[in-house]
Amino acid sequence: MNSIETRRSIRKYKPDEVSREVIEQLISAARLAPSAKNRQPWKFIVYTGAQKDSLLDVMEKSLQKEQTTHSLLPQSQSGLPDAFNTLKIMRTAPVIIIVMNTGGISPFEQIDSDSRITEICDTLSIGAAVQNILLRAEELSLGTLWIANTCYAYNDLTDFIGEKGQLACVIAIGYPDEAPAQRPRKPLSEILEYR
Numbered sequence: 682m683n684s685i686e687t688r689r690s691i692r693k694y695k696p697d698e699v700s701r702e703v704i705e706q707l708i709s710a711a712r713l714a715p716s717a718k719n720r721q722p723w724k725f726i727v728y729t730g731a732q733k734d735s736l737l738d739v740m741e742k743s744l745q746k747e748q749t750t751h752s753l754l755p756q757s758q759s760g761l762p763d764a765f766n767t768l769k770i771m772r773t774a775p776v777i778i779i780v781m782n783t784g785g786i787s788p789f790e791q792i793d794s795d796s797r798i799t800e801i802c803d804t805l806s807i808g809a810a811v812q813n814i815l816l817r818a819e820e821l822s823l824g825t826l827w828i829a830n831t832c833y834a835y836n837d838l839t840d841f842i843g844e845k846g847q848l849a850c851v852i853a854i855g856y857p858d859e860a861p862a863q864r865p866r867k868p869l870s871e872i873l874e875y876r
């Protein structure tokens with residue numbers, strides 16, 4: 682409960698490296714998450730250093746392309762400035778973890794209802810694994826940012842990553858260089874209903 686309450690999205694990181702031992706503690710926490718049919722539909726790809734820089738260069742070029750063409754997500758143009766801001770934050774984080782849904786397909790492909798249900802279940806499972814990572818990171822005094830703004834650069838990023846499956850989300854990780862206040866939450870009275 683303590684780490685649930687103290688965790689924040691961190692958008693400023695110290696340049697200090699995160700050791701592989703620490704990263705393995707985070708992924709060990711992810712492994713223990715529940716998953717639909719125990720499919721464990723996740724794979725975590727860790728980018729640091731020059732590889733991370735190349736990944737983010739791809740994202741930057743792709744966001745710029747989307748800014749001029751609006752070809753990928755034409756109805757979500759208003760979110761593009763936030764995606765550029767997220768990219769800036771990702772540059773300051775020493776570690777970027779790509780979270781793949783190993784059974785998923787590109788969100789730009791059509792799927793039938795059966796596959797959609799499977800995708801929803803696997804996405805829920807991945808969410809549980811990601812939250813385990815965030816909470817374990819909080820216990821280890823690390824900061825994290827859960828990122829979905831990669832969607833604007835989806836095709837270029839997945840081409841670069843070269844991994845089968847769906848790019849579900851990204852997590853930026855590093856030692857925090859800010860201590861933000863808790864962001865507002867809806868009151869219980871709004872989100873809880875007894876019947």
Ligand SMILES: Cc1cc2nc3c(=O)[nH]c(=O)nc-3n(C[C@H](O)[C@H](O)[C@H](O)COP(=O)(O)O)c2cc1C
Binds near residue numbers: 688691829864
């Ligand atoms: C699925 C998901 C995607 C998110 N994507 C982004 C993102 O791309 N960029 C960003 O700055 N924050 C992103 N966030 C962080 C949210 O903005 C943040 O969790 C929310 O504002 C609540 O703040 P808190 O995490 O400090 O409690 C994302 C969070 C989730 C759960």
